[in-house]
Amino acid sequence: MGDESHASEAVGREFAAEFRSFMRWVQTDTQVERNEVVSLIAEFLGATRARESVVTREWSSFEHVNLQTALNVWMAEEGRNVVVHGIALPPHFGGVTLQQLASGGALPPIQLCAPPLVDLPNGPGSTLACLQLALLLVSDPAGPYVLLVSAPREHERGLRIEVLGLPVSAAQAVVAEIDGLRGALNVYRSQLLEVVAFPHGGFDLRFMSVAPIERDGVVLPDQVLGRIERHAFGVAEHREALLTSGQHLKRGLLLYGPPGTGKTHTMRYLVAHMPQYTRLVLTGRSLHAVGSVTAMARDLAPAVIVLEDVDLVAEDRSFGNGSSPVLFDLLDAMDGAAADADLLFVLTTNRADLLEPALAARPGRVDVAVEVPLPDAAARRRLFEFYARGVSLQLNDEELGVVVDRTDGVTASFLKELLRRSVLESLGEQAPLVTAAHVSRALDDLLDSGQAVTRTLLGVGVDSSTSPSASLGPVPPSGRMRVGRWTAYPPRS
Ligand SMILES: Nc1ncnc2c1ncn2[C@@H]1O[C@H](COP(=O)(O)OP(=O)(O)OP(=O)(O)O)[C@@H](O)[C@H]1O
Ligand SMILES: [Mg+2]
Structure with missing residues (x-):
């Protein structure tokens, strides 16, 4: 019996110790760290300014890079000093508002950290590091005030800036100035x-x-x-x-x-x-x-x-x-x-x-x-010649005329593909020359009944009066392709 009661006492003591440590964890790890952000704001603003309304402006998420471009210029303006703190939120927490940070109520477990950044394109070959969730402590002639920048993240689609510490009209002026810079410096302009x-x-x-x-x-x-x-x-x-x-x-x-x-x-x-x-x-x-x-x-x-x-x-x-x-x-x-x-x-x-x-x-x-019409004979000739640039082509005028005739009804993209295939035909041979024979073989192949799907992919169908499955069937005996009937705009009667 004595042994048993010792054992349960020991379990009880162990439980109590663990519970105390849990309570300490609750109070330190969450309480103290959330106070870290809250007290930073409170100390920076002082009691009166901390009681002002929070003014928020939102933008579409694609404006993130523009907003950062604007902030970078705004923060560097003469007479303004800005200290940037990052805020870390555990995974799966939505977001946090400046109102929550000011009052300290209903806070998720947050802590201060180096500002988290996302690297976003600001040009065809350049990027800009953009703040994701950051607290900006601003000192300028309007007085001390804070901005909270929240950008799209895992569970947050919105992009916004919140201002606390200024009378409403002054806070509006701050977001208006930043927005004006965003519009003026828009990285998408002329792109x-x-x-x-x-x-x-x-x-x-x-x-x-x-x-x-x-x-x-x-x-x-x-x-x-x-x-x-x-x-x-x-x-x-x-x-x-x-x-x-x-x-x-x-x-x-x-x-x-x-x-x-x-x-x-x-x-x-x-x-x-x-x-x-x-x-x-x-x-x-x-x-x-x-x-x-x-x-x-x-x-x-x-x-x-x-x-x-x-x-x-x-x-x-x-x-x-x-x-x-x-x-x-x-x-x-x-x-x-x-x-x-x-x-x-x-x-x-x-x-x-x-x-x-x-x-x-x-x-x-x-x-x-x-x-934008199908190419006529003259256009087919130009297309063939255009896509033959850089190809060692040995084709006399008469042979080219045959190609032009045989391709009646095809599209521009077909002629481009014909050149590519002609080059492929020539590759197996000694001299890197594309001759009439190569072009002819490539054309035979493209016009072959088995290539109907390829032709469809190149934009050349068969007459649409036949059933869709017929478009996979043989080409007309003439060896010429017929082109899908096409309704023009405005429809021709
Ligand atoms: N008129 C043309 N002059 C020069 N090349 C052309 C011409 N038409 C097409 N091509 C070549 O064929 C390719 C495919 O053509 P494109 O994608 O422009 O056709 P599309 O008319 O837009 O067809 P779709 O109706 O299927 O969108 C082009 O990228 C180009 O290389
Ligand atoms: Mg197109």
């Missing part, structure tokens, strides 16, 4: 950017590099390319004159035509030659973000907004908002943009038939629609 949609709304911007495309690399009938250029570049050149005579600058250009004829290629040529413009490229899901992208583009004007393959949303319906087709939202966003803003919308599609009813119902958005 080529891809808009990437987040799965649950919102978007991000990615810097894209521009491959230089020269005019002679865009093989289109002269009047077609000329028209496109006049609409894109012409307005830019005469901006001032147009504005003085009360003409609007906002314009919409639709490029339509069969797949593989160079709509995307032409768009790339345009954006490569408009370096003074902020160029935003939307495609697929990011087309849904056109409204907010257009609003942003106004601040970054002059701007080009590219809506690639708009037919992709022609049959989508948006949620809420009377579930209007997304295409209508898109056209409304184009219309909502200020008319005097130098904004160019470039829309591309190979399904003008799907677009046509929406464009007819919402007139005035697209002022020029240009058909």
